[in-house]
Amino acid sequence: MCFFAIRSGANRLTIVMTKANDPVEMCAKLMSRLPGIGTRSARRLIYHMLERDRTTMRELGVMLQSAANDVEECGVCGIWRTPNTPCISCDNTKRDASIICVVATVQDMQAIDGSGASPWSFHILHGLLSPLDGIGPDDLRVHTLLQRIHTMKDELQEVVLATPPNSGGEATAMYLSGLLKNLNIRVTRIASGIPVGEELHFVDRLTLSSALSARREC
């Protein structure tokens, strides 16, 4: 349903469309809540689907609902899965269960899997420590990680802390290494330094400093 409000300008009458319950505007409004999508981009996407691809629009609607209702975290590693389906980390015998790679998000896990690294087991924290935003250890999956380590202690050889090298990632890695240091397990941190293929003089000061201090024998 559409309503109209009349706004008078300088010698001019402009009609502004005020829309309530209009599915097109509602779709655009909801989509503009997503990160990186503004009101105009959201409208462009919705108009595109309305004009050219109603099938995708319908299917996306069904799948978004299905994902929002059904997808849950695996109780052990935190990866998303639908109920009654195997977990792609825990139930996969091809993965090395003796090394747990701790990451902040599922996207980070996929990036590591896609890098051609060894197929480790994963543990998703679903976030990073951020005291300013009120995110503490209890808001992350830290307790589950400790439980998991205690359960499989004999089998476990290494915990790789693969949180990103920014303030939140470093704080989380420091906190976790502090927690794990007395457990007699090898705890490692992924290397931070010059990205492969990058020119030295284009690299920021902190990265360069980190690369220099983490130099190793060759």
Add this chain to the structure above:
Amino acid sequence: MCFFAIRSGANRLTIVMTKANDPVEMCAKLMSRLPGIGTRSARRLIYHMLERDRTTMRELGVMLQSAANDVEECGVCGIWRTPNTPCISCDNTKRDASIICVVATVQDMQAIDGSGASPWSFHILHGLLSPLDGIGPDDLRVHTLLQRIHTMKDELQEVVLATPPNSGGEATAMYLSGLLKNLNIRVTRIASGIPVGEELHFVDRLTLSSALSARREC
């Protein structure tokens, strides 16, 4: 449900996740069909909703389905509306019915409405002529425009061709002005020239040439 394929690399075994019927992957795949959204961006958006905003995800799902199923074109002007609701152009008595502004898309209509111009009636073509893409007059709402003009001929004073000043827009405007020239109606074309506030030396050659040849008395 998730399946696994094993891909062997140089002395290395990589596990690639192959996912079928996984709602998360399905959502990302469908969203990556939208213009300007790649696979990684689509995943980022879906993961964002899964982690932080399941309500938006659920509501967006419902509204996308509702829009895909219910939204239709107004038979007269071509603007989208839901059945049994008034059309924001045709059923709005505040709009000047004696001037029809012809535009390519609903977004263009909204841009003109938002510019503070007089509240004209609109006619949406839902596209532009593009012989290379096989889009001819029968694929646009040209026939409906002619019918509309014939029906309201005495009342109609002007048809404003507000298609964009690019190849498709110019071709469409030329085609329409050719069709309308014998109907004894004023047919106008929006001006093309230097954007307001732009420096002359930053403007492209074609725009500058167009602005010079369209110079007027002051």
